[in-house]
Amino acid sequence: MFKFNVRGENIEVTQAIRDYAIKKISKLEKYFDDQEVTAHVNLKVYSDKTAKVEVTIPFSFLTLRAEETSPDLYGSIDLVVDKLERQVRKYKTKINRKSREKASEVLIASVPGEETSDEDEGIQIVRTKRFALKPMDSEEAVLQMNMLGHNFFVFEDAETGGINIVYQRKDQKYGLIETDNF
Incomplete structure (x- = not known):
């Protein structure tokens, strides 16, 4: 069961717009077993008359996030829901394949923190996020990273218990940083 937090920037969110967004995003509920989560929907309209829709749905085991911009x-809203639905199907297919291969429970990481920004005057940490690390393998971590649209992902290695990082390289391949436990 989804709850909705719909807000607008540079636009008044009318009941018709709210209802349309809720109706469309509610289609995703069929993929999840009665989990109560809040779908965060951000609607923006720019001066060039383009409209951007951002949707974030944080589950305990996965965060769905997508954004789309179009003239309408x-x-x-339609485009962002299509993108989210593709993410869910890709995720479910991957997990089903993994569980058949391993015949064991698959554990999935929660939302990674966001990168901080560096200022020219020196390093200034402008935001801190905390998140729980859950065991997984590097392939699952790459999948989670891609679904979140990030270029790195921190996770606990299911086999070694070490804290590792996967990242996307400039050549569009992936790298893995493994840490030593002392």
Whole structure:
């Protein structure tokens, strides 16, 4: 069961817009077993009359996130829901394949923290996020990273218990940083 937090930037969110967004995003509920989560929907309209829709749905084991921009707000909502649905299907297919291969329970990481920004005057940490690390293998970590749209992902290695990082390289391949436990 989804709850919704729909807000607008540079736009008044009318009941019609709210209802349309909720109706479309609610289609994703069929993929999840009665989990109560809040879907965060952010609607933006720019001066060039384009509309951007961002949706984030944080589950305990996965965070779905997508954004789309088009000349039409309703079109952007449709596009972002299509993107989220593709992410869910890809995730479910991957997990089903993994569980058949391993015939064991698959544990999935929670949301990674966001990168901080560096200022020219020196390093200034402007945001701190905490998140729980859950055991997984590097392939699952790459999948989670891609679904979140990030270029790195921190996770606990299921086999070694070490804290590792996967990242996307400039050549679009992936790298793995393994840490030593002392």
